[in-house]
Structures are given as structure tokens and as C-alpha cells.
Amino acid sequence: MSNRKIWGLILTMVIVFLIVLTKFDIVKPVNTFVPNREVKLTILATADLHGAIPTKLVEYVQEERKKDKNLILVDAGDFFDSTNSVLMTQWFRLSGPNSNHQRRTPPIVREMGKLGYDAVVLGNHEFVSNDKDSLDELVLDFTDYGIPVLSANLYETSNYHAHYVNPYIIKEIETEQGIVKVGILGLTIKEVGESNGPRELKDLLQYKGTLELKDIVQEVNSKRWPELLRYNGADIVIAVVHSGEESLKSKDTGNRIKELAQSTDGIDAIVAAHTHVNIPEHKYKNKSGETVIVTQPGRYGEYISKINFVLVKENGRWTVKDKSSLTQKP
Template identity: 25%
Template sequence: MSEFPRTDMSPLSRRAFLAATASAGALAVLHPFSARAQANQAHLRIMETTDLHVHVFPYDYYADKPNDTMGLARTASIIDAIRAEATNSILVDNGDFLQGNPMGDYIAYQRGMKDGDVHPIIKAMNTLGYDCSTLGNHEFNYGLDFMFKVLAGANFPFVCANLTKGQLAGDPTKDELFLKPYVILDRMVKDGTGAEHPVRIGLIGFVPPQVMTWDSRHLTGKAVTRDIVKAGEAWAPQMREEGADIVVALSHSGMGEPAYVEMAENASLALAGVAGIDAIVTGHSHLDFPGPKFQAKDGTDMPGLDGAKGLVNGKPGVMGGFWGSHLGLIDLLLERDGSAWKVVGSTSEARPISRRVDGKTEALVESRVEVEDAAKAEHEATLAYVRTPVGKTSAPLHSYFALVADDPSVQVVSQAQTWYIRDMLKDTGYKDLPVLSAAAPFKSGGRGGPDYYTDVPAGDVAIKNVADLYLYPNTVQAVAITGAQVGEWLEMSAGIFNTIEPGKADQPLINPEFPSYNFDVIDGVTYRIDLSQPPKYGPKGEVLNAASNRIVDLMFEGKPIDPAREFVVASNNYRAGGGGNFPEINPSKVIFQAPDTNRDVIVRYIVEQGTINPSADANWSFAPVEGASAIFDTGPKAKEHIVDVKAVTIEPAGEGADGFARYRIIL
């Protein structure tokens, strides 16, 4: 695919331009497209938020303290200045705004939504003049009725082209959709001489098809999803026929592969290649593009991406971070061709609201008061809600070493799940089967940064701490599987680790492409992980080395596990429903679907116990690798808990990148 021609940005270099407008307080400098547009040329700026996850305030409810890296109120403070840099602009949201922090849970589970109520995230968004939004996968976490009550309060439209009310039609344009697939905005734009011309801007939205798995309890029998790319191929020509001059895809989907993969979760690269789509805003992956996070270690771009030009499969594209951390910007230079417009130049940028200086976070902007005011009452109610104590813990709950040793934050989740499932199955045909429990660390640094860890001191445990232990509103489910399948479950989890060579020092331990929420620890068995063996499964569940076996010494009750013996494994609806593509773990194995969320079960467990003892029991460890050591990064506060780690020898190894601390494991 050919690239869009680009206009010369000199003498104002891109770097100088960004520096001049890095903060809201800086004097607005016109983007070169606005400054240099000629007659019949117009500059159109597309501003994007994505993956807000109810973060209105720059406040971390889990830590119960302000946080300069997040919050729509902070992002909003730069919108006016950014609008001032462009002659013409629109503001869109790319989904995942409704769930993701305790304010979202407070509204859904405590206050509720009556007809006519306006959700606080929608109140905040309404103050900013959004032009459109699409749905993300987390919009479905509280059910369709709740979602539509929320959408009803918005002063802007929602679009989604691949979510149907029933079976798929032979022609995607004949699907009975829940929302409009697209909208076409009729706007007037000023060209370089100040003359105004009409332009029709088409906005079309897409959600990952996997919502049918992730929220099956809400969607099965009520909805069906269509492939993102196929929906785009069907609807884009109709948008053109209807008169859209410019078509912008709102893709709540990660980049993925440039080539088409049927029903891909991350399909933005392939979608950008669809004829008729001019630009694409992306999200879902909690990353920012353009930027180094989409580059290899040698600085080269991932296939299909051009970070220098801000192109996604040859089209202008952007990914605007998460939680309000960035405002995504696509700048298009449009040229009038008769009565229509075409794109003749583009730039893109993910503009941050904070930066790290000398290992500390520094805010680049202040909060916008009217945005905070829109959700102030709910913010205060959320604070009161999350501070409610439910019990005590006799030991600290932290996740600093959750990826390298058995961990108390994962341990308490497993204890609660086991306690609950045993009680639920006591009068069923499964009552005599041994109960295991699978749980993963959700907060383990990574993209969330060096402060993104659970850290609860011994003493009172409040609802905010439980929410910190279990971030998602999953429901408890249990599967019945064999001992052999338990082993394969653990083989998949062990894919998070790189292969470690004997006799070699300081090898990187963690594969950053493998999400920590897929690193399941199974409690109730003991095992070791042999890192000298290559991973059997990759981050997406693909078989990499079929003959490899990293899981060794897998024992139940002190004896080698019987491959044929049946076990009940407590988990959540995401994993039991096939989330993460774990081998042979799918809805056919489910024997129990709870009405309760995992988080509610943890609260009830703590209330009943009064005081919990979450100390890790070291049921898993690494097998020795002769003469080898490995390094990993964790939060700087890990030093306060290193003495608690018993199953492996860990020592400080200096500073990591971006404020992380580096540690060494002697294997």
C-alpha cells in the first residue's frame, strides 16, 4: 500500500513543535498543516481518548492517593490548547470507559443506574464536547441493561459495526446491530485562506469479537459478534456511497498482524488496510503509538507500523495510552478535489499528561475543574466505599515478586476461591473431588509502571485493598479436568519466562509479550519450573515446542500427580470460558458457574475469617539451572519485602528502566 504524501514540516521541526506545546501552559503553536494550508486545503485534527476505565480524577483509589499519570480531568486540560493548534478538529473516544476502577464498581454494584441517571464518566465526557465513541470490551462487564442505561446519558453518539442482536446475516450490512455502525458528521472546515467548505466525516466503530467469551454470561443468547475486518470491508463502501469524504475507524483493538487473521482480537493493522478507511484510532492494548513501545530492541518498527510517520499499515493511526495518560492526535491535511476531499498529508502523536524525570513522575498539566466537578459527588462516595474495612491480615499483601516466587497477593485469592468452591460443591456429585485453585497476579508492573503493584500492610483490610488484589469483575467458575490437563495449564503459564541457558549470567527472565494475568499459579499442587527447557506455549496459546516440558515434579498430596485423576479447579469466567487460549480449558469443562464475583468472594472470605494469613506457601519454585542467573524488574518498594521470599535466592542488581528496580535470581 502506498504511503500518503507528506508536506514539509521545516523550518519548525517536529521535535521543536512538540517541545513548544508539551504543556497546557505553553503558547499554542499552529500545527504546520494549519499554518501552511493553501486555498482548498484544510487541516483536520482528530483527538482521541481510549481505555479511560472510569478514571475521571487523577486519583488511584487502590492506593488511596493522587496519581499524576491518569485521569480524564488531566487529559481534558490540554484539549483546548490542542484544539487551538488546529483550524478544525473533532474529539472521539475509543472505548473501555465504563469499568476498571472502584468508581465503576461502586456505581454498578452499590448505587446502581436507574433510568435517567447519568454515569460519572459520561458526565465528565459530556463536559468536553465529544463527537463520537465506540464500545470497548469492558463496556459489557456489568451487563447489557446497565450499559445501555449508561449510554443513554451521553450527549454524543456511540457506534459499533460488529455487534449484532442475533445471528449473523449473509451480508454484514444486513446485520441487526445494537448500535449504528457509523455516523457521518456534517461539518464546515476553514481552508488556508479562511474560506469555509462543507466536509463529511465518517466515524465507524469496532469491538473485539472475543467479548462473546469474556462476557458470555451477559451476552450468550443475546448477541453475536462479527469479524472486525469483514465488517469494515462491508460498511466502508456504504459510508462512501452515503457521501463520507473522510472515513475514520474507531478500533477498540490492538495492532495485531498486517495480514488478515479471521476473528482476531487485535486487528487494527489489518483493518487499516481496508479500502475506503483513511485513518484509524486504536486502543485496547494500553500502549501508546507512535512511540518506542511498538519497536524492537534495535529501534526498528514492528511489521506494518511506521513510527516516524505515524502510519498503521500505510494509514495515519494513533493509540492514546490508557487511563487518560495520553491524548491521541492524528493530523490530516485535506485537499479539495472538485466537490470532495482527499488526504494528502498526515502526522500523528500520542501526547502525554506526565513524564518521568530522575525516576519520579512529573505532571505536565493540571486538572480541569469542570470535569472533576461533574463527578465530584461520585468520587467522594467512592472514597467512602473503598475505605470500608472488612477484616485484617496478619501479613503484608504485596505482588512485587509475584512473577518469580509464590506470592501472598495470589495466595489469598486462591484461598478464597478454594473456600468458596468447596462450599458450593459440598452437596453435588463433585463433592469428593479434590479442589485446586488457579489465580494470577494482576498488578505486576509492566505497562502500568513501577508503582503498579499491590501493597497492603499487615492490619486492616478495606474494600479498596480487595479491589486492588482482584482488579476485574470476573465471576467464579470451576472446571473439572484431569491431572494431565493440570500439567498443561501450568505449561501454558510457564510461557511467561524466557529460556535460561546454563552457565550464563543475568539473562532476562520475563517475556514482556506474555501478560501477567495469564500467569496462573495453581494452588493445591506443588511443582517446579525448569527454565532450561524452551516454553511449550506462546503468549497466545500457540504451541511453540510440543516436546518441551517445563513443569517438573508436579505433585499432589506429596505424590506424583495421577494424569488420569479428576480435579476441580476454581478459577474465573474469563479463564474457564477459554480466555487466554489455555490448552483444553473451555466452556465444555465448566461444572459450576457462580453468581458471585471473585472479588465479592474474597470479601466474604475475609469477613468470615476475621484475620487472614496470606503468607505464601511456596508451592512452586524454579528448578536449578547450573551456573545461571536471571534478572527481572519490579517496583522500588520491593526492597521492603525481599526478606519474605524464601523459595529462591534474590539480590538487588541496580536500577531498571523507567523507575523500576532490577533484581537478580540465582538459579
């Protein structure tokens, strides 16, 4: 028998052998398809709107929602504004329940409700523009629209363990790859007063004996808020803070974002506010050497911050593969 015939016979036997193995499931084909386990999430943030949302900003958010049904929208405070707390108190009282048991709602609350904000954080103007009663009404108005009002370092004076509003929320986002839980922590600058009067909330006449704000950095580190959010299921943690990046003058000691980013573990990104500056993206290293991104969207809706996350699921847990931020003019 020639060599060619021998090799032909061997090849035939190998083919027959493989067919038999496959037929009886002794050898199964290897599935090389690997499903895409990446998820992209976007958070939009406004700050220091001071009473109005520009039409261009409304249109921008609406267009972004058309492209991304999982879009998250937050505000970092000073959405409300009035130069006279006495006048605002009178307005809220006159806006009380009428014969139909309906109250008038401040226009900014209606606008934010229609735009579908997921959470708002109290800024200093929400305090100086109101007294305690009218602030209660303002929070109630947001509650009626289903918008959580946040501030983790705001306490009732009579009970340091009692938060005046929610400290955080954990929002569940349904994706094709599974549910992602986004923790949103709210914080407010302690020095809410104007430069020509008392600085701290507890010293303002209209809030004495009712509400107090604790130091932002001390609050987060002592209460270990990021750790608590993750313990309660948050896959990523965003701190939305009414405070500037850092103090450039002695009177601006409340601007603590840089210090917060560098001294606290567990925060993925921070939205800053209060100083009216535009920060597309600044990066800091936390205690563990991990990157924390900071963004701030200026004032009056001139800019909007956009935070982008890429998450990947590994061993049943979501981890941050990439993150970035920018600010855009609507």
C-alpha cells in the same frame, strides 16, 4: 523621419490600441489570484481511560479547542470500568428515575459529555463491567448527552441485521472553503471476556441470547463499510477500533488492526486500543497500495492521539494531500 521618431510613433500607437481594447472589454486583465483550497483537520483520540479522565487531559483538550473550533474528539473504548457486573447492575437500578424523573449518570459519562466528545466506541470493559440491562442504561446516558455510541460489528442475536448501536457517524465540518464530511466507523474486539472465562460476547452468561460481536476484519470486508461511508458522502474515513495492533500470543487473536489496515481499502486512519500501548504513528499499505496510518494513545489518559489531515479540493471533491499522527502527553 529618423528611426527614433518612427519607433516612438509605433510605441504610441501600440499603447493607444491597448487602451482602446481594455476600455471596451475586448481584452480583460488576467486575475492571477488562486484561492487557498486547503483545509486542515485535527482528530484527537483517547482510549482505555478505565473510568476517569485526568485533569491534565481535560485541560489539554480545552486548550486545543481554543485553537481549533473544528476539532473532533473520539474515544476507542474501555472508558467505563468496574470489576463486578452484579454491583454495576445494582447501581444502575438504584440510579433509576426518582420522584423528579431524573436518573443518576455515571461520572465518566458526565465528564465526557462536558468535554464534548463527538463519538465513543464500545470496548470489552463496557461489556464485562455490565449486564445487558445496565449496558442499555449506559448507552442511554450517552444518548442523553448527545454522544453517539458506535460499534459496527455488534448485533442483536435475534436479528443479525439489527445493530445494537450505531455503526458509524458522518460529521460535517464547516470551513471557509466548504463543508468537509468526516466518517467515523466504530468497531469492537470480538473476544471481550477475561482470560479466566468465556472469551466471546455471545458466550458470556449475562449476554447469552441477546448480543453478539462479529469478527472485525470479516465485518468490514463483507459489509464494505468504508465504501458505504463514502457513498453516503464521507470525504475521509477514520476507523476507531477497540482492538490491538496485532496478535503476539495465541490468546490475543482479537488484535487485528494491522490486518484490518492491510486488507481493506477506503480507510484513511485507524485509532487502536485495548493493549494499552503508546503508538504515535505506524504506517501500512492497503490493498490498493495507499497508506493507512495507525495510532494508539496508551492508557488512563497518559497520552492522547492527534491525527492531522490536510485536504485539498480538486474538481469539486476533497482529497487527502497529507496526513500524519502523533501521541502527546497532556
